[in-house]
Amino acid sequence: xxxxxxxxxxxxxxxxxxxxxxxxxxxxxxxxxxxxxxxxxxxxxxxxxxxxxxxxxxxxxxxxxxxxxxxxxxxxxxxxxxxxxxxxxxxxxxxxxxxxxxxxxxxxxxxxxxxxxxxxxxxxxxxxxxxxxxxxxxxxxxxxxxxxxxxxxxxxxxxxxxxxxxxxxxxxxxxxxxxxxxxxxxxxxxxxxxxxxxxxxxxxxxxxxxxxxxxxxxxxxxxxxxxxxxxxxxxxxxxxxxxxxxxxxxxxxxxxxxxxxxxxxxxxxxxxxxxxxxxxxxxx
Amino acid sequence: xxxxxxxxxxxxxxxxxxxxxxxxxxxxxxxxxxxxxxxxxxxxxxxxxxxxxxxxxxxxxxxxxxxxxxxxxxxxxxxxxxxxxxxxxxxxxxxxxxxxxxxxxxxxxxxxxxxxxxxxxxxxxxxxxxxxxxxxxxxxxxxxxxxxxxxxxxxxxxxxxxxxxxxxxxxxxxxxxxxxxxxxxxxxxxxxxxxxxxxxxxxxxxxxxxxxxxxxxxxxxxxxxxxxxxxxxxxxxxxxxxxxxxxxxxxxxxxxxxxxxxxxxxxxxxxxxxxxxxxxxxxxxxxxxxxxxxxxxxxxxxxxxxxxxxxxxxxxxxxxxxxxxxxxxxxxxxxxxxxxxxxxxxxxxxxxxx
Ligand SMILES: Nc1ncnc2c1ncn2[C@@H]1O[C@H](COP(=O)(O)OP(=O)(O)OP(=O)(O)O)[C@@H](O)[C@H]1O
Ligand SMILES: [Mg+2]
Numbered sequence: 308x309x310x311x312x313x314x315x316x317x318x319x320x321x322x323x324x325x326x327x328x329x330x331x332x333x334x335x336x337x338x339x340x341x342x343x344x345x346x347x348x349x350x351x352x353x354x355x356x357x358x359x360x361x362x363x364x365x366x367x368x369x370x371x372x373x374x375x376x377x378x379x380x381x382x383x384x385x386x387x388x389x390x391x392x393x394x395x396x397x398x399x400x401x402x403x404x405x406x407x408x409x410x411x412x413x414x415x416x417x418x419x420x421x422x423x424x425x426x427x428x429x430x431x432x433x434x435x436x437x438x439x440x441x442x443x444x445x446x447x448x449x450x451x452x453x454x455x456x457x458x459x460x461x462x463x464x465x466x467x468x469x470x471x472x473x474x475x476x477x478x479x480x481x482x483x484x485x486x487x488x489x490x491x492x493x494x495x496x497x498x499x500x501x502x503x504x505x506x507x508x509x510x511x512x513x514x515x516x517x518x519x520x521x522x523x524x525x526x527x528x529x530x531x532x533x534x535x536x537x538x539x540x541x542x543x544x545x546x547x548x549x550x551x552x553x554x555x556x557x558x559x560x561x562x563x564x565x566x567x568x569x570x571x572x573x574x575x576x577x578x579x580x581x582x583x584x585x586x587x588x589x590x591x
Numbered sequence: 592x593x594x595x596x597x598x599x600x601x602x603x604x605x606x607x608x609x610x611x612x613x614x615x616x617x618x619x620x621x622x623x624x625x626x627x628x629x630x631x632x633x634x635x636x637x638x639x640x641x642x643x644x645x646x647x648x649x650x651x652x653x654x655x656x657x658x659x660x661x662x663x664x665x666x667x668x669x670x671x672x673x674x675x676x677x678x679x680x681x682x683x684x685x686x687x688x689x690x691x692x693x694x695x696x697x698x699x700x701x702x703x704x705x706x707x708x709x710x711x712x713x714x715x716x717x718x719x720x721x722x723x724x725x726x727x728x729x730x731x732x733x734x735x736x737x738x739x740x741x742x743x744x745x746x747x748x749x750x751x752x753x754x755x756x757x758x759x760x761x762x763x764x765x766x767x768x769x770x771x772x773x774x775x776x777x778x779x780x781x782x783x784x785x786x787x788x789x790x791x792x793x794x795x796x797x798x799x800x801x802x803x804x805x806x807x808x809x810x811x812x813x814x815x816x817x818x819x820x821x822x823x824x825x826x827x828x829x830x831x832x833x834x835x836x837x838x839x840x841x842x843x844x845x846x847x848x849x850x851x852x853x854x855x856x857x858x859x860x861x862x863x864x865x866x867x868x869x870x871x872x873x874x875x876x877x878x879x880x881x882x883x884x885x886x887x888x889x890x891x892x893x894x895x896x897x898x899x900x901x902x903x904x905x906x907x908x909x910x911x912x913x914x915x916x917x918x919x920x921x922x923x924x925x926x927x928x929x930x931x932x933x934x935x936x937x938x939x940x941x942x943x944x945x
Contacts, residue, residue, distance in 0.1 A: 484678035487645050490665040491672050492743065493695030502691075506682045 332566065338559035347553030357560035366544070370564070373540040376455060376530075377523035380462035384519045385512055387463065388470030392511075395471070396478035407475065414468040422532050425461050426452060429533070453535030461529040466522055470515035477508040510580045517576040521569045541565055594621040596779055597642075597747060602651035604637050604803075611637040613803035614651070619747075619781065624773060626790035627783045628826065629800030635783040636675055638800070639749045642781070643672035655747065666695075671743050675751040675783075677736035679724040685735050686711070686720040692743045710738045713768055729756040734765070741772060750782040754789065766793055787827045791815060799823050821943040824867050829914075831873075833907040834945065835866045842866055842942065846905040851881040852940035863945035870899070870914035872939040875923055880936035886911060888929045900925070902933070 339357050342350040360366065395406045413421060428434045429451040436448055451457060481504065489499040523529075527542030534540070541561065548558030597619040604612040612634045619625050627635050640646045642653065644665035653661045660668055671692070680688050686707055693703040711717040714734040724732055733756045740748060753769075754762045770793060773780055784790050790797050791811040798808040799822075807814060807823045818824035821832070835842040835850055837858045842850040850866050858864040868882075877883050886902030889910055893899075898920040901910040913933055925931065 482676070482678060484674050484676050485680060487665065488674060488678040488680070488739075489691070491643055491645075491670075492692035492739070493666050494691075495666055498695070503680060503682075507680075 335559045335562050335566075338556055339563050341556050343554050343556050347555075349555055354556075357556045360557055361560050361564055366561070369539055369544055370541055373524050373542075374568075376458055376462070376540060377520045380459050380466070380523045381516045381519035383459065384463045384467050384470045385474075385516050388467050388515055389474045389508075389512060391467075392471050392474035392478050395475055396481070403479070407472070410471045411468045413464075418465065418528065419532075421465060422461055422529055425457065425464065425533055429457055429460075452533065455534070457533040458530050458540075461533045462519070462523045462526065465529065466519040469518050469522075473515035473518065474508065474511040477511040478504075481507060513576050513579050517572050521572055524568065525565050595619070596621045596623075596656060598652075598654040600652045600654070602638070602641060602653065603649045604634070604641060604646060605649045611803055612641070612648075615803075615805050617798065617805065617808070619779060620795075622773070622777050622779055624770070624780045624793055624795045625782070626794035626797045627781060627800060628785075628787060628790050628797055630826075631785075633800040634803035635800055636751055637803075639672060639751055639781065639783060642747070642749055643670055644668050645672075669746040670749065671740040671745040671747075672749040673736050673740040673751060673753050677724075677732050679732060679735055679739070681724050684721050684723055685716060685727070688724065688735055689739050689742050692739060696743070706742055710742045713741075713772070714738045714765075730758070730761065733757065737765070744776045744778060747779045747781065750780065752783055752785065755785065762789070769793065791827070797827075799826055818941065821865055821867070824941060824943065829870050829912055830867045830941075831870065831907075831911045832865050832867050832909070833911075835864050835942075837862055837864055837942075842940075844906050848884075848906075850940060851937035852942050853938050854942060858942055858944055865943045865945050867941040867943065868935050868939055870912040871897075872935045873911075873913045873933040874935065875915065875919055875931065875933060877932050877934035880934040880939070882937065882940065883932055883934040884911065885930065885932040888925055888927050888931060891925065891927060902931070 338349065340353055340355070342352050342354045342356070344350045361370075391410060395403055395410065398406055426433070430436065431448075431450075431452070433452070435451060439448060485507070486499060486503060489503045490496075494502065524540070525542045525545075527540065527546045530540040530543055531546075542565075545558050545561045545565065548554045548561065552558075595618045597617075599615050599617040602612055602615045602617075603610070615638065627638065629635050637646060641648050644660070644663060648661060651661075652659055655668070655670070660670075680691065683691065689707045689710060690703050693706060698706075707720075708717070711720055714737060716731060716734055716738075719727065719731065724735065727735065733753065737750070737753050740750070754765050757765060766789065769780070769782075772778065782790075782793070791814075794811055796809060797811055797814045799806040799814070801822055807819050809817075814823065814827055818827065818830075824830045825832070833844060833850075835844050837843075837854070837860050839860065840854060842852060842854075842864065844850050844866075852866060873884075874880065884902075884904055884906065886904035888900055889903045890901040891898060896917060898915045898917070900913040900915065902913060904911050911933075
C-alpha cells in the first residue's frame, strides 16, 4: 500500500485520538504546573510544587501499594488465564470457539454489575458466608469484603478474559509437531513445556500481564466498591483530587505519573513482542 | 548384519473410519538402510509416527532389541524421527536446535559443543549456526532438521522425506553423508521417500506401501527386476505395459503378434494379462531376443548417458519407451518418423494378471 493511501485510511483514527486523547493529555500536562486556587479552581502561576508532592512518602506509598495490587492481580490473572487458555487450545478444535465464548461471556455484562456481584458473594451475610454456615461452621469468618484481597479478586475476575484471549492466540498457533519434536529428542512433558511451549507463547503472557497491570493500577471503581471507602489506590486519589478535594493541578500531576508508568510498560511490551516476532518478519 | 533389530507384528492404525495402516508385518535388521516407498496417503508417515511413539497402533506390537515398545513414551525410545514438516524450534538458533537433544541426555557441555560443530560441518551450515529457523531457506531448514535427529546417534533413525527440498547436487552429497554416518555410528535407518531413484541408490531393502498395506519388500534389485504386481512395476522406474492374452506357452498381443515370456502359473491360460518390459531391455539389435516390435519414432530425448525414444506401436495406445545407450545410439543414427524394430529377451518380459 502507498504511504498516501494508508494516510487517508488512518485519518479518522488519528483525528479521534488527537481530539480526545492527545489534547486532553496535553491539557493535563500543562495543568500540573499551575497553582491551586485558594477556593479550588486554578491560579495561573508556574510551580513545581505539585510534582514534588507526588514524591511525598504518603502519596509515593499509595503508588507502591497500587503497583503491588496491580502486579499481584496481573500475576494471578496470567497464571489462571494461561492455564485456561492452555486447556481450551488442547480441546478438540470444533469445541474451542464455544469454550472461548464462555470464557469471554462475563465480559459482555456491565462492569459495575460484575463488581457488585462480588459484594453479594463476599458480604458478611453474603453467599460464601451463608454456604459456610449452612455447612455447620458457627465461628466468626475472617472479613472478606473491603480488603486488599477482595480488590485483587475483583481485578483478576474483571480482566481474566483479556488474558485468556491473549494467551490463547499463541497457544492455538503452536505446531503440535514442534512439541512432539521435543519429546522425540528426549524431553519430558515438563521440560518440553518449560523449554518449548512457554518461550513460544511468552509474547501472549507478556501482553496479558501488561494489560491487566495497566488497567488495574489506574482502576478506581473496583477499589472503591470492594476495598471500602478507606481504601485508596492511585485511581481513587486522582478521582478525589478532581471531584472532591478540588485540587485539579495535583490531580493532573498524579495522572501524569500514572500515564508515564503505563506508557513505559506498554512500550516495553511492544518492543518485547516485536523482538520475539521480528525474526519472522525479517524473512518475508 | 543379519540380526533382527525391529519387529512389527500385524500393526494396524485406524483414524475413525480411515484405515491408515492395514496390518503390517516387518522385520528390520541391525544396521540396515530401509526405504519406505508409496503414493501420497499410503500410510508412510503414520507408520513412522507409530515407531516414534506419537501414535498408538490400533492393533499389533512393535519390538525393538527384544523389548516391546508398543506403548513406550517417545522420550523413552532410542528412536528419533525427522519430521516431514521439520518441526524446528522457532525460538532457538540452528545450533540450539541441534544441541537440544544432547542437552536432554545431560551430556557434558564440551561434548555437546563439539558434536554440534561436527554435524554442522557435515550439513554445511556452520556459517549459519546463530540464525533462527525463520531466516533459513527450505533446504537449509531441512538440513537442520536432519542434523538435529542425526546428532543424537539413536539406535533407530526415522527420516520422513529427509532430502525432498534439496537440489540434485546437494541431495547427492547428503545421500553419501547419510550412508557414511550410518556406517560410522551403526545406526539403523528407515527412510520415507517419494524419489524411487533415491530409494534404489541408498537402500539395502525397499518396501512398497499401498493403502496402508505392504505390497512388496525386497532388495532394490529384486524390486526393480522382479516386481510382483503391476502397481509395484509402475511405481519403481519406468515400465512399458501392453495388454496380452495367454495362449499356452506364450502370449498374444493386441495385433495378434506373439510375445514370449518365462511364464509361470500366475496367469491362467486364455485369460487377460499385462506384459511389461523395461525401456533399457529393448535393443535395436533384434537378433538378441525372442521378441520383436516395430514402431515409429515419435519423440527423442537426449539425456547424456542415454537416448530415450518414444515408439508408436500397434501394441498399446501408450507410446513405448526405449532407452538406448550412447554407444547404440551412435551406431545407428535415428530421427523422428523413422520406422524401427526393437527386440528383447523372453526372460525380460514381466507378466501380471490384468
Ligand atoms: N490424524 C489423522 N486423522 C485422520 N486421518 C489421518 C490422520 N493422519 C493420517 N490420516 C490418514 O491416513 C492416511 C495415511 O496418511 P499418512 O500421512 O501416513 O500418508 P503418507 O504416506 O505419509 O503420505 P504423504 O506421502 O503425502 O506424506 C491418509 O489417508 C490420511 O488422510
Ligand atoms: Mg507423509
